[in-house]
Amino acid sequence: MKILLYTQFCTPEPIFKSVPFARELRRRGHDVRILTGFPNYPGGNVYPGYRVRWRQREEIDGVPILRVPLYPSHGESIALRGANYASFAAASALPLLAGWRPDVVYVYNLVTLGFLASLNASLRDVPYVMDVQDLWPDSVFQSGMGRPWMRAVIERICRRAYGRAARVVGLSPGMVETLASRGVERSRLRCIYNWCDEQGLPTQSGPAGPRPPGFEGRFNVLYAGNMGTVQALDAVVEAAGRVARTRPEVQFVFMGKGVMRHSLEEQARRIAPANTLFLEARPLADANAVMSHADALLIHLQSKPLFEFTIPSKTQAYLAAGRPVLAAVGRDASRLVELAGAGLGCEPGNPDAIAAAAVRLASLDVAEREAMGRRGTEFYHRELALGVGVTHWEEVFAEAVGHA
Incomplete structure (x- = not known):
């Protein structure tokens, strides 16, 4: 098949549904090209080595890419974010x-x-096939960027986009159900789980490199990633304070950066100074080495209806990493972890529930925790890996072509 990936975001931006996806499709014999913009996500600044111009053709890993101009922005301004989306849509119209x-x-x-x-x-x-990663207009309003007048406009855009698509693919069962409740025919709906950046996965089993400073003698529950408002990690710091009273050896480790990091560090100094540790963000290979030494990996999002069917991308990465997972997140992500037999789920935003789940993991013997990690890795490669996902996408593309 001849397949065009029409995406505003593309390698070298951290989007795995771009060149890695295209490369695997091409390996299977498909003619795949990408129509995209100039890389500026997530910072809103054009990447070094690029400058916005009328057209730029390039090739990455054998994948032909056509870049068209856009207004680079990923800030909190509604007008500038709108200009970012609208400029790419306008510039991509002619080549599409x-x-x-x-x-x-x-x-x-x-x-x-x-x-x-x-x-x-x-x-x-x-x-065309729509890959729905964020449910609009819900995600727009959840981000704080929505205005009352925008809801009807976005809903109308969604009805057209989803209504005329040959297939609409959601990233979780809950998202598919929500789309169906909003009028998308079930015959056109499919669920395909995301995969993770497999080039960044550890290449060896067991811990990689020396144990990070501060880990020795502790049961380390590691959160790795963005520390923003959506992650709501203040509840995790509260959980650390509760755990410190009864199981002081259980330590919550936060690795990354984000707008909330400073306030989280201040909160930790006040209520959990002895069993919290903050590490700087680091390149993926180094982050994976730290993760390999963790006793459990933590996922956490705000407790909001929208996040009941959101599966954070770190879910797949954590499963593949082979460590037990503590999933303090909405229904679909927790169910995925529990289905894999790879860890425990608990209520997000609830410090008592998070503390209890961490203590429960710490109370298991090492053999059981290692078994959880192995089951997670096996589940990832059996159900979620790039090769598995691309096979499902091939089926969807074939259905779309047959539908037309």
Whole structure:
């Protein structure tokens, strides 16, 4: 098949549904090209080595890429974020509608691209598939960027984008159910779990390198990643304070950066100075080495209805890493961890529940925790890996072409 990946975000940005996806499809014999913008996510600044221009053709790992101009921005300004999305949509219209004609178009996440994909389907009889990673308008309003007048507009855009797609793919069962409740026909809905960045996975079993300072003699529950408002890690620090009274050897480790890091460190100094540890963000290989020494890996998001069917990308990475997982997150992510037999789920935002789950993991014998880690790795490679996911996507693309 000839497949166009139509995505505003692409390698070298940290988006695995771009070049790694295309590379695997090409390995299987498909003709795959990418239509994208100039890399500026997540900081909103164009990456070194690039400058915004009218067109730029390049090739990464054998994948042909056409870049078109956009307004680089990923800040909190509604106007600038809107300019970012609208500028890419406008600049990509001509190459989409008059350029290379694929058999099917894959649209990554943004419903702002759905209108053009549907227009392309009408004008050139090219079906498209929507990959829904964030549920709009819910995610827009959850981020604080929504305004009352925007809801009806976004809902109308969503109805068109989803309504004319040959297939609509959600990242979790709960997301698929929600899309169905909003009028997307079940016959066009599919669920395909995400995979993780497999190039960054540890290449050896067991701990890599020396034990990080501060880990010795502790049961280390590690959170690795962004420390923002959505992660709501203040509840985890509260849990550390509770655990310190009865199981002081259980230590909560926070590795990364984010807008909330400073306030979290201040909170930890006040209520859990003896059993919290903050590490700086580090390159992926070094972060994986630290993760290999953790006794458990923690996922946490705010307790919000939207996050009941959100599966944070670190879920797959944690399962693949082979360590027990403490999933203090919504329904679908917790169920995935429990289905794998790879850890424990608990209520997000509840310090008592988080503390109890951490103590329960610490109370297990080492053999049981190691078994959890092995089951997680096996589950990832059997159910979630890149090769598994791409096979499902091939099936969806074939259905879309047949549907047309």
